[in-house]
Amino acid sequence: MPTTLAFDVYGTLIDTHGVISVLEKFIGAQAFEFSRLWREKQLEYSFRRGLMQNYQSFAVCTRDALEYTCLVTKASLSNKEKLELMNVYSILPSFKDVKEGLEQVKKAGFRMFAFSNGSSEALELLLANANIRKYFIDIVSADEIKTFKPSPAIYRHFLKRANSAGAEAWLISSNPFDIIGAISSGMRAAWVQRSEESIFDPWDIKPTIVINKLSDIAESILNESNKT
């Protein structure tokens, strides 16, 4: 069975800070900090809803986090502006290294899936808009089992949906919490560290490999597989 790759979406394939140019129109220089806080809070809300078993879609976590970020930064955005931001969020761009990386992975013959907290509908739109939907056999969404990463249930769900054993499946993600979740559930995992400022959690669980750009993924996984 060829190796299976699960590509995380938000923050790995798709740049969540793609909202910054629109935010700048509304709040000027605060835009970067606002975007960072918005993303952090969105993830925190998904973690909390997972722990509380009080599921709402990832889009609800995003919308609630936007509201929180407005309150804490005292940014007075109108409802129309918030709606515009949410619309931009549904068609965010991919990172620059993504198409080349996916193209190489496809040529190498790996089985490719998109694997994300977002709902299937949201992911179909996002990936189609970024022109990368065609690379994936399927989309596996946390919404199918109404919980979020890094619950072990979601990685088990992925392996079942992809019909793959953990030892033959890799998660590719820029999100350290996702990498730790996948490794803890028996998968292998490649952390995409695009900048030196992104820090891996100093736990006793490490990524199988670290790459700096997505276009290195095919070669790095082939090298790693040859070692074992």
Ligand code: LAC
């Ligand atoms: C996702 C989160 C981790 O796409 O952003 O699943």
